[in-house]
Amino acid sequence: MKIGIVGLPFVGKTTIFNALTGAEAETSTYAGGQTSNISSVQVPDPRLDALAEIFQPESVMPTAINYIDVAGVSKGDLERGGFEAGFIAELREVDALAHVVRVFEDTSVPHIDGAVDPARDIETLDLELAFADLKIVEKRLERLERDLRVSKDADLEYQFKTLKQCEQALQAGIAIRELDLSEAAEKAIRGYQFLTRKPLFIILNVGENQSEPVAEIESQFEAYAQKENTDLFTLSAQIEMEIAQLDPEEAKIFLTEMGLPESALNRFIQASYHLLGLITFLTVAGSNEIRAWTVQNGTTAVEAAGTIHTDMARGFIRAETISWQELVDLGGFTQARDAGRLRLEGKDYIVQDGDVLTVRFNV
Ligand SMILES: Nc1nc2c(ncn2[C@@H]2O[C@H](COP(=O)(O)OP(=O)(O)OP(=O)(O)O)[C@@H](O)[C@H]2O)c(=O)[nH]1
Ligand SMILES: [Mg+2]
Missing domain, CATH: 3.10.20.30 (Beta-grasp domain)
Known part of the structure; x- marks a missing residue:
């Protein structure tokens, strides 16, 4: 499973990437010239530990989640009215998007639009993603129209019809993930890897000294989170990055002190399985390997x-x-x-x- 971390500049994407992976990628308040950060995280699973206790295998193989912190969205991209091709290409391959939205207030960190406004930022990125998909839809529709004029083909006609439906949705500000498509329609457009079709997390990056209670912040986005294949996830990137860099014992103490039930790393894995409709099954191979496998529910x-x-x-x-x-x-x-x-x-x-x-x- 691969999750792409996206968002406007300076919202805490790399800080969250570090929190979710334990990596120490550089964070900054200036953009430019960075490359994407990629890291694989083993999914901690107490069931594997319990089985290992009994079978004493030579190896235990958890499943993994890959995170990619995609470089490339800068104020320039947005001003020019679109993302770079490389950025889109990297995102096409992910199974889900995690859109990091800045809620934290910090005068030392600039905001590209002047002030912190999570609702506006969500809309900005949604528009960009929809725009990227729409460009592909329109190009493909044009092509199909030409081909269909020359010769009739039931499959191509079906694709045309499905893409038209996507086009209308996107033009109306509706993401493809929200459409109730039949299995056949899903299959007809799967190959395009539309960005707005990918399951979406809105990650609210709240401040470490947030005065407003988290529940109150979340309630403002409840309607958005109710959309199909969409979920809300709240964390404080700064705190979670620090937790991820502690050893497990220290992290436990720190979490207790902060009154947090679990690290964002673990919470987010669970949320990802839920959003993507995934389950885990296990295998015990003789006495030498216990392994976890991730499959669709x-x-x-x-x-x-x-x-x-x-x-x-x-x-x-x-x-x-x-x-x-x-x-x-x-x-x-x-x-x-x-x-x-x-x-x-x-x-x-x-x-x-x-x-x-x-x-x-x-x-
Ligand atoms: N106070 C506070 N600062 C944060 C938080 N998260 C990120 N920052 C700061 O915001 C700045 C940008 O963070 P990054 O993680 O580099 O943000 P980014 O979205 O990866 O930025 P770009 O890759 O340049 O677009 C850094 O100075 C971080 O320390 C937070 O939760 N609280
Ligand atoms: Mg970054």
């Missing part, structure tokens, strides 16, 4: 097998399945089998979050 056993290895999907026989908790409680596979708790699931079984799967296959 609704994935079948045979599809899950295919994420491990294509052979496993091709020669799929069954998946011996048990929830991680039950496996831990019973103390191992032998005990689980003896207790009759190891279920034999077929191809169409819908994998559940926390399932431990042992795929039997034959190729």
Whole structure:
């Protein structure tokens, strides 16, 4: 999973990137010439730890999230009326966008539009993203129109119809992620990797000495967060970056002192799984490896097998399945089998979050 961190200049993107990854990328109050920051973070999962306790494997393999702090939005880009091509290209590849919005007040950090105004900033970036998508939609529609005049083709006509729908939405200020598209329509436009189709987090970067309660700030954006495939996430970048740079023991003490239940790093991972509709299943390979796998909610056993290895999907026989908790409680596979708790699931079984799967296959 790859998440792209975007936002206007100086809003705290790199500070948040550091908070979410533990990296120490340079933050600044001047823009220009930077490259994108990329980092991969292992997803901490207590279920893996509990299983490791029992099986004592040689290795434990958590899943990972990749974050990219995309360079390239500067006041210049916005004034020229569009993002750079390189910036867009990098963003096309991500699974979700995290739009960092400045709420914190700090006179030493300039704001490109003169004053802190989160609602205005959200609108500014939304417009830019919509504009980038619209350019592609229009170009493609023009092309399709020409092609369709020469020869009729049902697939192309369907694509034309779907893109028209996107065009109308974008022109009306509606993101593609908000449209209720059929599966076929989704498929017809998937290849374009539209930016406004990607699930979106609005990350409110609140100040470390924020006088207004967080709940009050969040309530102003509730309607926005209600939109399809959209979520709100609040943090204080400055504080969280400091937490991320402490060792785990110190971080725990610091979090308790601050009255925070968990670090933003962990909270954001959970929120990302939720927004993207992802679940985790686990595998225990003999005595040597326990591993977590991320799949879309609704994935079948045979599809899950295919994420491990294509052979496993091709020669799929069954998946011996048990929830991680039950496996831990019973103390191992032998005990689980003896207790009759190891279920034999077929191809169409819908994998559940926390399932431990042992795929039997034959190729
Ligand atoms: N007081 C305060 N300052 C912050 C906070 N987050 C970021 N800053 C400061 O704001 C400035 C810009 O932060 P960056 O993380 O570099 O912002 P950015 O969005 O990556 O900026 P560009 O990449 O240049 O567009 C730095 O001086 C940060 O220290 C915050 O929560 N509180
Ligand atoms: Mg930056």
